[in-house]
Amino acid sequence: MNLVLDIALLALMGIVAIAIIRLRDLVAVTMLASIYSLLAATMFVILDAADVAFTEAAVGAGISTVLMLAALNLTGFTEKAPLRSAFVPVLIVIATGLVLGYGMMDLPRYGDPSAPIHLHVAPKYLQDTGPEIGIPNVVTAVLASYRGYDTLGETTVIFTAGLGVTLLLSGRRRRRATPESSS
Template structure:
C-alpha cells in the first residue's frame, strides 16, 4: 500500500514536472494560440498545486481567473493583434543572464527561510494562531479565509475591488465599446449574406 504522504509527494512531483514542461513549451512556441492555451494549462496546474497545499480558496481563484477568464481575454487580445510571435532581432544572452541572476538570487533568498511546513515558522507562530482563535468568537464565520479577507483585512479587499474597477476604466478609455458601430463586423456579416444570396440564386 502507498501511504498518503508518499502519494502527496508523487502528485506534487508530477504537477511540478508538468508545470516546468508547460513553461518551457510556452517559451519555445511562436504560435500564440497554443501559447494562450498552455498558459491556461499552467494556471490549472498551479491550481492543482494550491489544492495539494490545502489552499482551496487560492486554488479556486487561480482556476476561475487564471485558467478561465484570462484565457478568454488573452484570446480576445490575440484576435486583435497577430497569431504568430515575431522573432526578436536582439541576441538572447542579456535577458538570459538577467533571468539566471534573478533566479539565483531568489533561490539564495529561500535558503534563509524556515523549512516548508515548519511549525516554528514566524507565519505559524505570529498572526495565524491569532486569527484562528479570534475568528469564531468575533465573527462567527466558519471560513477563516473569508473572515480575514472581508473583515479583518476589509481595507485591502476594498483596494483590490478598486484595482479591478480602475482596470475596466482604463480598458474602456483605451478600447471603448464599439457595440453600435461595429463596421468591420457589419461588413463581414454583409459579405456573408451576399454569399448566401448568391448560393440561393
C-alpha cells in the same frame, strides 16, 4: 503520495513553461498558459489553499485565456522571431534564479509551526474567528472583516480596471466619430 504528486505537477509545469518559451504560435502559447494555470491551481489544492485555487482556475485558466485570445484577434497570432541573440537575457535570468535560490535557503520549512508567519497575527485570527465573527471559514473572516480595508481597496481597484478598459477601448471609437459628425 503528496511527494509524487508534487514532483509530477512541478515537472509538468516546467515542461509547459519551456514549451511556452519555445513556441511562436501565440494561440498555442495562450492555451499552454491556461494549462499552466490549471496545474498551478492543482498545486494550490495540494497546499490546502482552496480559495486561491478557485481564483487561479477561474481567472488564470478561464477568463484571462479568453481575454488573451480576444487581444490576439486584434493584434496577430504569431510572434516575430527575435533579432538579437538571447545570450545576455538568459545570463541575467540564470543569475536572478541563483540569487533567489540562495535567498530561499533562509526560508523556514513548509508547514513549520515555528515559522515567523505562523507566530504573528495568524494565531489570533484562528482563535478569535469562532467567538468574534462566528463563521467557519477563517479566510473569509480575514478578508472581509479583519482586513476589510484591504478588500475594499481591492474591489475599488477592480472597478477602476473596468472603468479604464471602458474609457480606453470605447473612447477611441468616439474620438474617431467626432470629426465625421462635425464635418
